[in-house]
Amino acid sequence: MGEHYFSQNPGAASRPGAVDLVLPDLHLRLETDRGTFSPDRVDLGTRILLETAPPPPDRGALLDLGCGYGPIALTLAKRSPQASVFGIDINERALELARCNASAAQLDNVRFSLADEIDPALTFEAIWSNPPIRIGKPALHTLLLTWLPRLSPTGRAHLVVQKHLGSDSLQRWLTDQGFPTERIASRSAYRVLAVTKGPSR
Incomplete structure (x- = not known):
């Protein structure tokens, strides 16, 4: 692959599309485009995370790490309307789509931005992510060690990872x-x- 969805400004020509996220408790129509993660359908890993993780906290700050066009963050916002949901990504095209999808779904408790636009003092009651495994192990480890320490003392992260891409390791x-x-x-x-924070964290 010459270019990846984790480029800041994808060079792939725009080809807008749309996908449906249908879960037992919600139905979202999401605008997508080339140069973003899984533009032709909601990724199976994302769907499994949304179908199997326990309900998110109903209040506090919740984070979608690597939000793409927004399926995880928008689900969190829908399920926890009193919470403040943040979706971060490096991909500017994906972030703009996520903002449009939030507006279309009339979800005003979610904000999509680059990582450096998040208040560094903010801690999270939950972090949900279908992490970008293909950025490579060193970059993935750096990403996780940047954000997991920002879980609150009672916070928990939920990650979905394919077995053959190293979930067990x-x-x-x-x-x-x-x-x-x-x-x-x-x-x-x-x-x-x-994932939780150990006592030394």
Whole structure:
């Protein structure tokens, strides 16, 4: 692949599309485009995360790490209307789509932005992510070690990772880094991992 969805300004020519996110408790029509993650359908891993993770906290700040065009953040915003939801990504095209999707869904408790636009003092009651595994292990580890420490003392992260892309080794690595991690679901070769802050964090 010459260019990835994790480019800041994708060079792929625009080809707008739309996908439907249908879950037992909601239905969202999402605008998509080339140069974003999974533009032709909601990614299976994302769907498994949204179908199997426990309900998000009903208040506080919630984070979608690597939000793309917004399916996870918008689901969090819909399920927790009293919470403040933040979606961050490096991809400017994806962020603009996510903002449009939030507006279309009339969800005003969600904000999409670049990472450096988030208040550095903000802590999160939940972090949900279908993390960009293909950026490579060093970059992925840096990303996770940047944001997981910003969980509140009672906060929890939920990550969905394919088994063949290293979910089991990631689970071990996170625990070794002081973030106790357990597998809470396994489906279609995807693992959903729940991550907490250890006492030393």
